[in-house]
Amino acid sequence: MKDEKPTSFDIAHLAGVSQPTVSRALRNSPLVSEETRERVQAIAKKLNYQVDINARNLRSKETKTLALLLCEDPGTDDSLINPFFLSMLGSITRASAKMGYDLLISFQQQSLNWNAEYEHANRADGIIFLGYGDYITYAEKIANLDKIGARFITWGPVLPDQPGHFIGCDNLNSAYIATKHLTDMGHKKIAFLGIATEHRPEFNQRYQGYVKALLDAKLMVNPKLQIDADTSEEMGYEATMELLKSKLQFDAIFCASDLIAIGVINALKENNIRVPAEVAVVGFDNIPTASYTNPPLTTVQQDTLLAGKLLVENLLKLIKGEEVDSLLMPAKLIVRDSCGAHLK
Amino acid sequence: MKDEKPTSFDIAHLAGVSQPTVSRALRNSPLVSEETRERVQAIAKKLNYQVDINARNLRSKETKTLALLLCEDPGTDDSLINPFFLSMLGSITRASAKMGYDLLISFQQQSLNWNAEYEHANRADGIIFLGYGDYITYAEKIANLDKIGARFITWGPVLPDQPGHFIGCDNLNSAYIATKHLTDMGHKKIAFLGIATEHRPEFNQRYQGYVKALLDAKLMVNPKLQIDADTSEEMGYEATMELLKSKLQFDAIFCASDLIAIGVINALKENNIRVPAEVAVVGFDNIPTASYTNPPLTTVQQDTLLAGKLLVENLLKLIKGEEVDSLLMPAKLIVRDSCGAHLK
DNA sequence: ATTATGCATGAATACGTATGTATTATGCAT
DNA sequence: ATGCATAATACATACGTATTCATGCATAAT
Numbered sequence: 001m002k003d004e005k006p007t008s009f010d011i012a013h014l015a016g017v018s019q020p021t022v023s024r025a026l027r028n029s030p031l032v033s034e035e036t037r038e039r040v041q042a043i044a045k046k047l048n049y050q051v052d053i054n055a056r057n058l059r060s061k062e063t064k065t066l067a068l069l070l071c072e073d074p075g076t077d078d079s080l081i082n083p084f085f086l087s088m089l090g091s092i093t094r095a096s097a098k099m100g101y102d103l104l105i106s107f108q109q110q111s112l113n114w115n116a117e118y119e120h121a122n123r124a125d126g127i128i129f130l131g132y133g134d135y136i137t138y139a140e141k142i143a144n145l146d147k148i149g150a151r152f153i154t155w156g157p158v159l160p161d162q163p164g165h166f167i168g169c170d171n172l173n174s175a176y177i178a179t180k181h182l183t184d185m186g187h188k189k190i191a192f193l194g195i196a197t198e199h200r201p202e203f204n205q206r207y208q209g210y211v212k213a214l215l216d217a218k219l220m221v222n223p224k225l226q227i228d229a230d231t232s233e234e235m236g237y238e239a240t241m242e243l244l245k246s247k248l249q250f251d252a253i254f255c256a257s258d259l260i261a262i263g264v265i266n267a268l269k270e271n272n273i274r275v276p277a278e279v280a281v282v283g284f285d286n287i288p289t290a291s292y293t294n295p296p297l298t299t300v301q302q303d304t305l306l307a308g309k310l311l312v313e314n315l316l317k318l319i320k321g322e323e324v325d326s327l328l329m330p331a332k333l334i335v336r337d338s339c340g341a342h343l344k
Numbered sequence: 345m346k347d348e349k350p351t352s353f354d355i356a357h358l359a360g361v362s363q364p365t366v367s368r369a370l371r372n373s374p375l376v377s378e379e380t381r382e383r384v385q386a387i388a389k390k391l392n393y394q395v396d397i398n399a400r401n402l403r404s405k406e407t408k409t410l411a412l413l414l415c416e417d418p419g420t421d422d423s424l425i426n427p428f429f430l431s432m433l434g435s436i437t438r439a440s441a442k443m444g445y446d447l448l449i450s451f452q453q454q455s456l457n458w459n460a461e462y463e464h465a466n467r468a469d470g471i472i473f474l475g476y477g478d479y480i481t482y483a484e485k486i487a488n489l490d491k492i493g494a495r496f497i498t499w500g501p502v503l504p505d506q507p508g509h510f511i512g513c514d515n516l517n518s519a520y521i522a523t524k525h526l527t528d529m530g531h532k533k534i535a536f537l538g539i540a541t542e543h544r545p546e547f548n549q550r551y552q553g554y555v556k557a558l559l560d561a562k563l564m565v566n567p568k569l570q571i572d573a574d575t576s577e578e579m580g581y582e583a584t585m586e587l588l589k590s591k592l593q594f595d596a597i598f599c600a601s602d603l604i605a606i607g608v609i610n611a612l613k614e615n616n617i618r619v620p621a622e623v624a625v626v627g628f629d630n631i632p633t634a635s636y637t638n639p640p641l642t643t644v645q646q647d648t649l650l651a652g653k654l655l656v657e658n659l660l661k662l663i664k665g666e667e668v669d670s671l672l673m674p675a676k677l678i679v680r681d682s683c684g685a686h687l688k
Numbered sequence: 689a690t691t692a693t694g695c696a697t698g699a700a701t702a703c704g705t706a707t708g709t710a711t712t713a714t715g716c717a718t
Numbered sequence: 719a720t721g722c723a724t725a726a727t728a729c730a731t732a733c734g735t736a737t738t739c740a741t742g743c744a745t746a747a748t
Contacts, residue, residue, distance in 0.1 A: 055704035292636035399734035
């Protein structure tokens with residue numbers, strides 16, 4: 001049962017033809033007669049023959065495989081992946097399966113030069129780059145990928161002067177809409193929880209949208225109401241505690257991600273501050289848990305299903321040599337209870 | 345920039361040595377002098393050289409890659425993957441990265457003969473099989489994998505007469521503990537929501553645990569209080585509606601999965617039935633959302649992090665030819681509010 | 689001085705496939 | 719009957735690596 005795996009030569013021998021004929025017959029080449037083809041395919045089936053992928057790829061220089069590079073900051077612990085990216089992972093997996101491509105998944109934390117590896121090593125026909133964390137370090141890697149001529153597409157903030165092709169969320173407009181929702185309801189002192197530096201351009205864009213909405217509402221922008229927080233419940237919790245300690249007044253919080261918002265709500269509850277009656281909260285991402293927080297979280301929905309589909313489709317276009325533009329995905333505000341809209 | 349990718353021959357030429365020497369030097373073989381090794385490695389680095397994975401695999405018959413086969417019932421729609429399996433996906437990804445293996449992910453719905461493909465085609469050194477849905481169809485596939493001598497490990501219910509190696513949750517005991525928790529609190533009429541046929545052995549085992557707990561508490565087992573529900577909010581919702589329509593009395597519901605439990609809670613709320621005051625609810629899986637339902641869900645925790653780690657480790661053992669036993673993962677009850685324990 | 693020993697390297701080759709080129713056989717038009 | 723296009727197949731080879739075996743060379747042992 002566990003014999004040697006049959007090769008195309010074995011089939012050729014049994015069918016009384018040459019190995020190249022077998023290769024052609026199995027690939028339904030018109031160069032082979034129908035009779036031969038059927039005979040060969042029947043034998044292949046009987047032997048449970050499978051083309052050796054490595055040999056095929058070596059010969060044909062095509063792998064029918066995409067690589068997904070999940071890149072996170074060093075030091076990220078053993079715990080589960082942040083749900084938003086997990087959701088992207090699922091959707092990319094689905095999309096590439098649908099297009100007939102296998103997906104090679106790889107985590108990367110350390111090596112500087114890893115970037116070259118996948119496409120360069122002919123391991124995949126193209127790369128989807130998904131980094132979460134410090135953007136500065138990723139920018140370098142992306143530049144390197146571009147330099148070696150890799151075919152890749154990146155999920156992330158669409159910035160000027162960035163080499164490569166990007167698909168990302170329209171962070172600025174989404175944050176603008178979310179914040180405007182708060183100002184429209186009369187909130188005057190709105191805090192922003194999230195890192196707003198160049199290390200997190202996607203958060204920075206959200207901050208810009210937040211600022212724009214404040215200005216449009218003729219509200220003062222108080223930089224003290226921006227507190228750094230990375231994407232996790234813990235960071236959201238701690239940032240809220242810091243905000244409370246500052247004794248600054250605030251009547252709403254716009255959080256750069258849902259995980260932060262969850263931490264915020266926990267912290268506020270613990271301090272007996274009612275959400276949304278005393279402080280309104282809005283998040284970003286619409287992770288599955290968002291509809292089950294208490295109160296349910298008003299948040300910006302990122303359509304991960306569509307994003308995954310577009311990433312795969314555009315990467316395949318790149319592989320085929322077609323032109324592709326970077327593009328922004330429109331986001332949508334999901335109004336639930338944490339913003340207080342349902343109280344009115 | 346986008347020149348031909350350099351090969352070991354290019355390096356050999358530049359270093360004034362032969363190709364085999366390059367191969368050895370790059371792999372730090374002791375057969376090559378230190379001086380030569382350094383020279384070769386320096387040139388390789390300068391050229392941005394990467395070993396061609398296909399050629400290496402073809403030659404060495406080893407891929408340093410594991411395949412994860414995610415198998416779901418045909419007809420499963422486009423929506424996101426059920427969070428429990430998404431979590432397994434994340435944890436397996438992490439674990440295999442840690443062991444230096446790449447992970448090839450593949451969805452499979454249709455073809456009967458796909459099973460052979462991965463290992464048989466030398467695409468991966470081993471396979472992790474993760475099926476959710478109708479077990480009967482998977483049993484066939486698993487038997488086939490075994491027949492062709494594939495090295496694989498399966499996540500799922502550990503059953504007698506199953507070929508291959510399994511890692512699974514101790515469904516029976518976990519369900520027993522969860523149900524006993526309910527009977528200990530004095531509940532007498534406990535419903536079970538989940539499919540209890542051979543098509544879902546893991547649910548069936550949970551049903552058995554449920555029955556055992558009832559018997560131990562000298563309670564009557566009423567088969568009418570078991571309603572079929574597959575793992576989704578919608579099915580949980582509908583099953584609850586059916587239960588309510590039956591006019592049968594019940595004071596608690598044990599759900600075969602958290603997604604079902606979420607649907608249950610929604611349905612109960614909609615009918616103005618208070619949880620847990622009037623009906624206690626317990627789930628299974630401890631998905632991330634479980635702590636945010638209202639009330640927070642008492643549920644059985646499956647340690648996906650450990651499961652992923654064990655799956656990968658045991659598969660690597662199998663690949664090395666070591667003996668491996670199937671094993672059950674102990675589960676743990678997470679007591680939150682939906683069971684009413686915190687009311688007392 | 690001669691042979692043995694070990695080290696560094698080169699030559700040859702195999703892995704299994706896919707494809708360009710050469711070779712037959714067949715049918716058809718001249 | 720001869721030449722020529724066409725179809726079907728075989729032959730030869732390339733893809734890039736890793737490994738076995740053979741070779742040369744220096745040093746040590748006799």
